[in-house]
Amino acid sequence: MHRSGTSLLMRYLESFGAIFPPNLLPSAPDNPDGFQESEDFVAINEAILHHFNSPWDGTWPLENNSQSRPTDHLILECKRSLENWISTVKSTNNFLALKDPRLCRTYHIWHQSQPQNSLNHGVAIIRHPFAVVQSIGYRDDMPAAKALLLWLRHNYELCTQAKTANQQWPIIFFESLLNEPNIALKTIKSQLNLEKIKEPPEIRSSRTELPNQLDQVPPELQKIAKDFFNAIKCYKYAQE
DSSP states (O other): OTTSSHHHHHHHHHTTTEEOOSSBOOOBTTBTTOOOOBHHHHHHHHHHHHHTTOOTTOOSOGGGSSOOSOOHHHHHHHHHHHHHHHHTOOOTTOEEOOOOTTHHHHHHHHHHHOSTTOOOOOOEEEOOHHHHHHHHHHHHOOOHHHHHHHHHHHHHHHHHHHHHHTOOOBEEEHHHHHHOHHHHHHHHHHHHTOOOOSOOOOOOOOOOOOOSSOTTSOHHHHHHHHHHHHHHTTOSBSOO
16 A cells, blocks of 8 residues: 555665666655656556556445456556566576555556566555555545545455465565564565565654544544454465
8 A cells, every 4th residue: 555665665675685677766755765666667557547447546446347357458568567677687686576556456467467477476565544544645635534445445455466366475564664674574584585685774764653543534434444454463464
């Protein structure tokens, strides 16, 4: 989900030798260290969402729209992009790390089009829903109820996408990554069989108190989000 620490997680993966895709988005005031997202891959994900009649902040299931299957053109574009990226990597000791919050919703199409069985692993990062609502509301002026529905949609589909891939994706919680980074790094290292090649980035984030409730959001919806978040915390993998 957007505003959940995906950029920070990518910078940690870089310390294990991750190679980012080309044409990265520039930094911004709300993310001064960069997004670690490729404009090329974001554009393809936007095209996929548009095909299903959904904007980036759509909160409804993609399969409920009129066009339930991706076009051959979209699948081919995904495959070509991955192939072009793979062809630029010279060393087999490194690995490629693709990040875009939209992948929570579009991964099944990338999975269909992957060349050389290239999408072998995934890492899920999840942040407390109320913190995400505050952050995305500040950045995008998004109403709190819509932001909470967006959090539910992305994280629900993240779990279902792991099933589509038939993989177990280790879950990293944003709060743990800030407060106990060594534990989070140990999880990544053990599950993905990686060796750290340089020191991870220094965390400059500060701890903040989570609100007990959200204004202008029905209590029932808040309870659903909190219960879902607590249920995810009971599992080590996104697939289970």
